[in-house]
Amino acid sequence: MPSDANRTQFKTFTTISTILVSTTETPFLVHRDVLTHHSPFFAAALTGAFAEGLSQELALPAEDVPTFELFLSWAYTGQLDDVFTRGGKVAFYQLLSLYGLADRLSVESLRNAVVDRVAALAERSNSVPTPSDTVTLYDEIRDTALLRKLVVDLFAFKKTDVLLASHPDEWHPQFLRELVVRVKRPELQGLSRHDLVAWKPATWSATRACWTCRDVMQPGLSGNRCDACGYAFCNSCLASGKALCGDDAAKLASCKPWVKSMCLHYHEHVETPPCVE
Secondary structure, three states: OOOHHHOOOHHHOOOEEEEEEOOOOEEEEEEHHHHHHHOHHHHHHHOOOOHHHHHOEEEEOOOOHHHHHHHHHHHHHOOOOOOOEEOOEEOHHHHHHHHHHHHHOOOHHHHHHHHHHHHHHHHHHOOOOOHHHHHHHHHHOOOOOHHHHHHHHHHHHOOOHHHHHHOOOOOOHHHHHHHHHHHHOOEHHHHHOOOEEEEOOOOHHHOOEOOOOOOEOOOOOOEEEEOOOOOEEOHHHHHHOOEOOOHHHHHOOOOOHHHHOHHHHHOOOOOOOOOOO
């Protein structure tokens, strides 16, 4: 349960700030405490000795109105609106825009919520972002954003080779480079997505090859096996913390990093406490 220091104090909602959004200067009258509770950016601008703090008016000419409305809805309710699916297709571009806004406003908890929604919608619809989405992701969002890692993993673990090869639009070149590296290089998330238990084959007929190094795990020797997909890993590969994340691994529906370890791989927790998964 959050402490009183971390909770929004509704009884103090007495000051209204005017936020002018877009070049049209569309006005939004918002409780200042809602803005400052979620955003260090607004806290610095609206509670200090700057002109904005004195006038309680702040212009955001580079932001667009629909995305700011999504932010306000989340700020007041703590929930993302269910508006990211249109005609049966996921509007990933809206989520990318909201992530970018949350980044510029320094709202870490909203960034994590957007990452969760991207993963959930991609899994539910069995879809991935479009080429134009990758351009937005790599041209308009910071290099260290973990949303990039999620999108690359979606393509690495899902069956997307035909889409990548046949789509008429151009994918962002940096995205393609990172995707090649993810598929070709064993990485930590390749192993952590599995539910591993200690295991050793009793007979030669029960033995298996390590999914990473392909060495046969001999009867009677200890190893590790995933309860969900059944793949085995030798102790050396387990100790190195690595496993293949591409190739046939893309078919393992029950062992995807965004299904099993969202917080570990894709959340930021500099300003917010870690999730309990």
